[in-house]
Amino acid sequence: MADTDRAFDFLHVNEREDKPRETGITEIRGPYYDPMGPRELRDILETMGAYVDIYKFSGGSFALMPEDAVRELIEVCHDHDVLVSTGGFIENVLIRDHDRVERYIEEAADLGFDIVEISSGFLAIDVDDTVALTELVQDHGLQAKPEINVQFGAGGASSVEELESESAIDPTSAIEEGKRHLEAGAYKVMVESEGITERVRDWRTDVAFEIATELGIEHCVFEAADPAVFEWYIKQFGPRVNLFVDNSQIVELECMRSGLWGKKSTWGRIASYDGDDG
DSSP: OOGGGGGTTOOOOOOOOOSSSSSSEEEETTTTSSOOOOOHHHHHHEEEEGGGGGGEEOOTTGSSOOOHHHHHHHHHHHHHHHEEEOOOOOOOOOHGGGGHHHHHHHHHHHOOOOOEEEEEETTOOOOOOHHHHHHHHTTTTOOEEEOEEEEEOOOOOOOOOHTSSSSSSHHHHHHHHHHHHHHHHOSOOEEEOOOTTBHHHHHHHHHHHHHHHHHHHGGGEEOOOHHHHHHHHHHHTHHHHHHHOOOOHHHHHHHHHHTTOTTTTTTTTOOOOOOGGO
């Protein structure tokens, strides 16, 4: 964002690419965790829209709303150059409305969605099938954003104990699945936090490093469920790491990315370099 677009434009902030960005992407939660309507969304995007790249519905919340309300939310996002994602509801469609998967994708396209997330945290499903879904989404002119998991049951509000009762997934399998999706043309790969930094007794930071190294940090969007998590990702991978956060955390995240503010271990330490500066 050009300095002339912000207040106090004489104060330094780290270099930020203009939208559409390939790195430094911020995806935010929309309806489900927060019963967000268009007025709340407008307020958020009128103040922080320059830093929001993707708006994500969750839990199939769009299926409870009047169609006009869904369209209005999407239009508000598009007015601020924000892409709109279905969230990972397709796994519910696969189970309950198996013969209507393509209709679900067609409806998403008709309503104006840009991204269909392909989740499988609760499913036992072949990689070939999820890759076929990535291809189907793209055949309908939408961007596919498949999810990879290292914990069966990822994507819900399960407790630590519930997830511990399920077997963890070998990170190598998740990485190979991510590679298949990227080879099929997926937009980005969503990395679920369960089993890495959420619903675990100890963070599996080794898994985050392995995924970033093998898939390429620019191809991943990491779920960062709270400020301590997105601070860790920024410390390890820099301010241009792609993150999915709650909508209430946009300002705190962007202050950290920009170098304006931070916590004890990051205050004054986050930097970027633009080789064209001089």
